[in-house]
Amino acid sequence: MKTLSRRDFAVDFGLSLAAAILLPVTTARADNTALEVHIDNFVFQPQELKIKVGTTVTWTNRDDIPHTVVSAGKFRSKTLDTDDKFTFTFTDAGDYKYFCSLHPHMTGMIKVE
Amino acid sequence: MRGHDHGDDGVSRRKVLECMTWAGTGVLWTITGGVPRSLGIIDSAEAATAAAPGMTFLQISDSHVGFDKPANPNALGTLEEAVNKINAMPAKPSFMIHTGDITHLSKAAEFDNADRIISQSKLDVHYVPGEHDFLDEEVKFYRERYGRGTKGQGWYSFDAGGVHFIGLVNVVDLKAGGLGNLGTEQLAWLEDDLRGKSKSTPIVLFAHIPLWTVYPEWGWGTEDGGRALEYVKGFGSVTVLNGHIHQVMQKVEGNVTFHTARSTAFPQPAPGAASSPGPMKVEDAKLRAMLGVASVNFKQNEQRLAIIDTPLQG
Numbered sequence: 005m006k007t008l009s010r011r012d013f014a015v016d017f018g019l020s021l022a023a024a025i026l027l028p029v030t031t032a033r034a035d036n037t038a039l040e041v042h043i044d045n046f047v048f049q050p051q052e053l054k055i056k057v058g059t060t061v062t063w064t065n066r067d068d069i070p071h072t073v074v075s076a077g078k079f080r081s082k083t084l085d086t087d088d089k090f091t092f093t094f095t096d097a098g099d100y101k102y103f104c105s106l107h108p109h110m111t112g113m114i115k116v117e
Numbered sequence: 118m119r120g121h122d123h124g125d126d127g128v129s130r131r132k133v134l135e136c137m138t139w140a141g142t143g144v145l146w147t148i149t150g151g152v153p154r155s156l157g158i159i160d161s162a163e164a165a166t167a168a169a170p171g172m173t174f175l176q177i178s179d180s181h182v183g184f185d186k187p188a189n190p191n192a193l194g195t196l197e198e199a200v201n202k203i204n205a206m207p208a209k210p211s212f213m214i215h216t217g218d219i220t221h222l223s224k225a226a227e228f229d230n231a232d233r234i235i236s237q238s239k240l241d242v243h244y245v246p247g248e249h250d251f252l253d254e255e256v257k258f259y260r261e262r263y264g265r266g267t268k269g270q271g272w273y274s275f276d277a278g279g280v281h282f283i284g285l286v287n288v289v290d291l292k293a294g295g296l297g298n299l300g301t302e303q304l305a306w307l308e309d310d311l312r313g314k315s316k317s318t319p320i321v322l323f324a325h326i327p328l329w330t331v332y333p334e335w336g337w338g339t340e341d342g343g344r345a346l347e348y349v350k351g352f353g354s355v356t357v358l359n360g361h362i363h364q365v366m367q368k369v370e371g372n373v374t375f376h377t378a379r380s381t382a383f384p385q386p387a388p389g390a391a392s393s394p395g396p397m398k399v400e401d402a403k404l405r406a407m408l409g410v411a412s413v414n415f416k417q418n419e420q421r422l423a424i425i426d427t428p429l430q431g
Binding site: 045046047067068069070074076082083085086101102103105106107108109111 | 186187188221222223248249252254291292293294295296333334335336392393394395396
């Protein structure tokens with residue numbers, strides 16, 4: 005039988021509460037036509053994003069090192085220095101794999117439905 | 118060490134002392150008969166070895182001119198300190214190689230500033246590009262300055278002091294999920310460049326990203342570096358000099374010594390020691406112990422090559 009400690013309960017409750025508060029916001033954002041991806045510590049966050057056709061995605065580089073956002077044949081940002089942004093509007097459905105052409109181990113995915 | 122071009126073995130006590138000053142507390146590596154051994158922290162006797170005549174050249178790397186973030190708000194200033202250190206060497210090196218990331222963002226002014234400082238060394242400098250040197254829209258600033266007489270994206274070879282030097286470019290046309298990349302055109306050129314060379318010719322390969330796999334999780338390696346190493350396999354003495362990872366790292370495999378130099382701009386963490394390979398902020402007092410240059414001595418008759426890493430301070 006699983007026993008719940010007081011702390012676990014508090015954490016669970018806290019998470020539920022957070023989810024309850026965040027959920028409507030998240031849903032609202034999914035309906036939105038604008039979403040964001042952050043670059044932190046050489047990682048695209050979120051690494052995978054599911055969006056609807058017509059959505060605009062904005063990438064922001066929050067590292068101290070420049071990065072790029074490149075999807076072969078689809079889109080290519082200029083070099084993004086710290087706090088620089090790149091925006092692309094997805095008008096066609098499909099899977100868009102992308103990466104940083106300076107640090108190719110950094111990869112991400114936008115799934116457009 | 119003035120007579121280094123003449124293979125003179127005589128080293129006066131005064132010259133030894135001068136060289137000791139230069140050597141500081143660097144770690145000295147020697148290759149004797151193809152078997153390298155670490156001599157640890159240099160003492161006077163080993164400094165004398167390091168001071169033996171022969172050809173000495175310098176490696177600087179990752180100057181990132183234009184970088185001004187917390188890890189080092191003045192990368193141009195520390196580059197100048199490195200050049201001052203070079204100018205204070207008791208014996209003038211034959212030339213210098215720069216293993217890329219001259220600038221941080223490939224701006225014309227960054228290239229100009231880098232050149233203004235590096236030229237104060239009054240040494241010939243052989244460059245290879247880092248990924249930070251190809252960031253301008255037309256990718257022309259590096260090529261205009263340093264691409265003359267090179268092949269493809271900027272690779273070339275030259276001979277000096279009996280050693281064959283090959284500068285390679287592994288920062289172009291990188292593939293998603295991959296590492297550094299040389300490409301088939303460059304590899305074909307390399308194979309051709311080495312054809313007919315005596316196997317006793319010492320070879321120095323230099324490129325920005327390590328040609329050996331240091332830490333693929335952070336992209337620290339070259340996808341097709343193994344193919345380049347195949348071509349140099351039969352040679353008795355091969356030294357591979359790289360930058361990119363902003364720290365000294367060394368590996369030996371058979372007759373091949375792999376070595377990476379410090380940056381003159383900012384340190385990066387040891388592989389896996391942080392959440393990312395980004396600039397590492399250290400206490401101000403410690404920064405200069407983590408920046409520096411490398412000095413490489415080659416002596417034809419003894420087939421010995423020594424690399425001394427010297428921090429800006431400490």
